[in-house]
Amino acid sequence: MRILVLGGTVFLGRAVARQALAAGHDVTCAARGTSGDPVDGATFVTVDREEAGGLGAVEGTFDAVVDVARKPSHVRHMVAELAGRAGHVTFVSSCSAYADAVTPDQTSETAPLLPPADPANEDPAAGAEEYGRCKVTCEELVREGFGEVLVNRAGLIVGPEDPTGRFDYWVARHARGGEILAPGDPDERVQYVDVRDLADWILRCAEEGRTGTYDGMGAPMTRREFHAGLQAGTGGTGTLTWVPQDFLTGHAVVPWSGARSLPLWLPLPEYGGFLTRDVTRSLAAGLQPRPLPETAAATLAAFSDTRHITGLTEEEEVELLREWHAR
Ligand SMILES: NC(=O)c1ccc[n+]([C@@H]2O[C@H](COP(=O)([O-])OP(=O)(O)OC[C@H]3O[C@@H](n4cnc5c(N)ncnc54)[C@H](OP(=O)(O)O)[C@@H]3O)[C@@H](O)[C@H]2O)c1
Structure with a gap:
């Protein structure tokens, strides 16, 4: 498959690219190149998603696209620029998109979401709730743009190369x-989820063409x-x-x-409700925590x-x- 990782210079994006390469796929990573380096073997394209048209250097069609964006504007630009050029689309969202932090054992099917970000102030760096609301907006934009997509709401991601410490x-x-x-x-x-297990699952979902919304976390x-x-x-x-x-x-x-x-x-x-999500659906859909x-x-x-x-x-x-x- 020809796979585009939007990001791919740090932690999860690098893990997805590394595993896709190991599986024999043709991998392109697109980022500014300021946060880190792409993995060896990936084609790197320098882009800046701040501007409309910023993905101009990304050429051709892709069987699968994986996006880890946080900013709705980045997703808006991506949806416009990759229209008709993306097969399977995965958006990596976050369990921070959920509204209820208190109730244990919630599932992705029924848990309420935060409202989308205020269009006049879409800043994922403004705080935990703003980050979650921006992810909700990003999810909506990806679904509106591409229809049936995979939304993977990651929980706490851990493992090698974790920048958070x-x-x-x-x-x-x-x-x-x-x-x-x-x-x-x-x-x-x-x-939590091991970054390699999450990357492996994201890749397999793309290979299988799986769509829907899941929590990306182990039990x-x-x-x-x-x-x-x-x-x-x-x-x-x-x-x-x-x-x-x-x-x-x-x-x-x-x-x-x-x-x-x-x-x-x-x-x-x-x-x-934060570290107690019921992920039965995710495990049934192929997530294999080590x-x-x-x-x-x-x-x-x-x-x-x-x-x-x-x-x-x-x-x-x-x-x-x-x-x-x-x-
Ligand atoms: N860590 C956790 O525990 C956790 C928990 C829940 C959800 N998540 C989600 O999981 C994902 C983690 O992704 P990640 O590990 O790959 O890290 P990330 O820090 O989200 O990666 C952002 C990527 O986007 C690129 N980027 C940023 N600004 C850009 C711009 N203006 N134009 C083009 N590219 C740009 C960055 O590269 P450059 O800076 O080089 O451009 C980097 O490759 C995110 O979606 C995050 O929200 C994480």
Whole structure:
């Protein structure tokens, strides 16, 4: 197949391109080339989707197109410029498109969506809700433009080359060992997808011509299972100290990501719907999540000196554990 990856210079786009090449496809990646490099073997076309006509250098027809855009304007331009030239179309959306962050076990078929972005202010970088609303607009534009498409609402994507450093925090933390501050309750759930499994599924959906809307995430697991998988994959020998959320919020620990955060930790019940999606349909449609120890081991093996890791510093963790034991 002739496959166009709109993006393809970072993380998921690179993984899709790499797997498509390995499967013997002819792969073109189109981006500005400022965020990273395309994988070896792909044809790279320099484009800037900020401007109408910005995809002018992308020539010919494609059996499959995969787009990871966040900005509705980029999708508007793409729909106009690839009209009549795209076979199967995949739009990579996000579970951030959903409106209800609280209710556990929602499915892609019934979960309510955020409203589309305000046409006067379509800025996916303006915050989590704006990002989700922009993805809703992008989905609508792709469906209007191409009809039957695949919308893959990705959840937390992890694995080698993840630029966010969230999952990497936990891989690095387990690899280091010692006493590990584990947030929340061991029976709470966490959910993610290995970038290689998501890329593989996106590619197979394109090959099979599958359309529809799916969540791109594996089944939830408990935090206990999550840490056990990390330990197995990294060979770490650390011991977990579970610290409940009241203590964490009372000590200014930040959820999810960023400075002084415990990555992938989200307060409950307000984020009870976020890492607990029912993905039965996705698994039935071909998503094949690999075991967590494999993801953890590959992530660790891909660490480089310049890797970005978000989360607590070692000193912050030690101090929090000291205060927890002294309470
Ligand atoms: N990471 C997660 O946990 C997560 C969770 C849910 C959903 N998602 C979604 O999953 C996808 C991840 O995609 P990704 O890993 O490939 O990363 P990404 O950061 O979304 O990639 C954006 C791509 O678009 C290109 N691009 C940006 N601005 C451009 C412009 N003006 N013109 C042309 N190309 C442009 C970038 O390359 P250049 O900068 O070189 O142009 C890059 O290749 C996204 O759709 C994201 O919203 C991610």
